[in-house]
Amino acid sequence: MQVELSDEELCRQVASRDAHAFDLLVERYQARAFRLARSILGNDADAHDLSQDAFIRLYESAHKFDGRSSFSTWFHRILVNLCIDQQRRSKWWRRLVPLSGSGDDDDTPPIDPASDDPGPDLRIIESETAGELRAALDRLSPNQRAAVLMQAEGLSSKEIGQVLKCSESTARVHVYRAVTELKKAMRNV
Amino acid sequence: MFERHPETALIPYSRGELSGDERARVEAHLRGCDRCRGLVESSSAVLNAVGQMMSEVREPDWIAYRAELRRKLAARQEPREAWWRPRLAWGWRSLAAVGAAAIALLLIVSIRKPLQPAGPPMDQIAMESELKGADIGLLQNYKVVEHLDLLENYDVIENLPSTPQQGNEKSS
Numbered sequence: 001m002q003v004e005l006s007d008e009e010l011c012r013q014v015a016s017r018d019a020h021a022f023d024l025l026v027e028r029y030q031a032r033a034f035r036l037a038r039s040i041l042g043n044d045a046d047a048h049d050l051s052q053d054a055f056i057r058l059y060e061s062a063h064k065f066d067g068r069s070s071f072s073t074w075f076h077r078i079l080v081n082l083c084i085d086q087q088r089r090s091k092w093w094r095r096l097v098p099l100s101g102s103g104d105d106d107d108t109p110p111i112d113p114a115s116d117d118p119g120p121d122l123r124i125i126e127s128e129t130a131g132e133l134r135a136a137l138d139r140l141s142p143n144q145r146a147a148v149l150m151q152a153e154g155l156s157s158k159e160i161g162q163v164l165k166c167s168e169s170t171a172r173v174h175v176y177r178a179v180t181e182l183k184k185a186m187r188n189v
Numbered sequence: 190m191f192e193r194h195p196e197t198a199l200i201p202y203s204r205g206e207l208s209g210d211e212r213a214r215v216e217a218h219l220r221g222c223d224r225c226r227g228l229v230e231s232s233s234a235v236l237n238a239v240g241q242m243m244s245e246v247r248e249p250d251w252i253a254y255r256a257e258l259r260r261k262l263a264a265r266q267e268p269r270e271a272w273w274r275p276r277l278a279w280g281w282r283s284l285a286a287v288g289a290a291a292i293a294l295l296l297i298v299s300i301r302k303p304l305q306p307a308g309p310p311m312d313q314i315a316m317e318s319e320l321k322g323a324d325i326g327l328l329q330n331y332k333v334v335e336h337l338d339l340l341e342n343y344d345v346i347e348n349l350p351s352t353p354q355q356g357n358e359k360s361s
């Protein structure tokens with residue numbers, strides 16, 4: 001019977017440049033890394049690049065993992081820091097070069113007006129809610145956004161604190177404030 | 190019982206993070222506070238909506254994703270090696286050149302050493318020149334001395350003048 005190695009053990013093997021261990025860790029974390037990066041950054045392309053950058057950082061600094069926190073927390077810290085830095089950079093850049101709205105993109109496929117599937121009203125409401133939610137997430141501070149997304153992803157307040165390098169009670173405040181803002185946005189739908 | 194509403198503890202409570210005393214205190218508060226019970230429900234609904242939004246993210250082709258990741262990783266390692274290689278090669282070359290020069294220098298020194306032996310001390314030179322000076326008189330009468338093969342004629346040698354000038358004086 002083959003025993004599945006823990007993330008921490010795999011990380012130690014990655015530190016010894018074990019390519020197979022690295023592949024296993026990537027397979028375990030690729031979906032949640034991409035999902036979290038996509039939710040923080042709001043677009044697929046940046047999420048794709050940033051999540052891959054996080055794995056590259058993991059490979060290059062696996063020897064620095066000391067086991068004081070779980071591997072999951074350590075890796076999330078790498079990922080979230082990369083995403084927050086990227087957001088700060090892109091916001092600075094957008095201030096100089098304002099981008100056109102996503103609906104103006106020529107590559108966007110046109111909506112078929114003759115579609116036979118009108119979709120239930122509920123879907124429209126959900127879509128509006130998701131749009132409002134997305135917009136409200138974008139208005140949050142980087143730490144609040146990361147905190148609420150990690151909470152939704154299943155991390156505890158303690159782990160969120162470790163990722164954001166703050167106390168557990170500060171992490172709780174970030175989540176609480178973020179949820180309060182998101183509630184306001186959802187009430188408006 | 191909380192004096193104030195335990196707002197920041199409500200989400201951790203609803204997600205089962207609280208333990209022991211804190212959990213008991215929040216539960217006690219919730220029994221008597223409609224507002225906080227409402228907050229627990231609405232916060233859970235928001236977090237579920239966020240979770241739902243996250244789960245609807247269209248995932249990439251993971252095989253292509255990992256292949257690209259491996260290429261990126263290899264590309265990051267490549268420049269480092271290329272950066273190192275010439276430096277390393279240059280380092281070895283210069284080290285070899287310095288080593289060869291040192292060996293050549295040692296060889297030159299060791300070959301030249303027997304040709305130019307170290308001179309004797311100054312005292313020894315002075316003594317030798319004194320002795321040579323003393324023999325000069327004898328050598329100046331070499332013509333007489335070379336014909337003397339017998340020890341009996343030693344008296345002749347004894348009576349030789351010490352310098353040629355003396356000999357000339359005696360003869361004149």
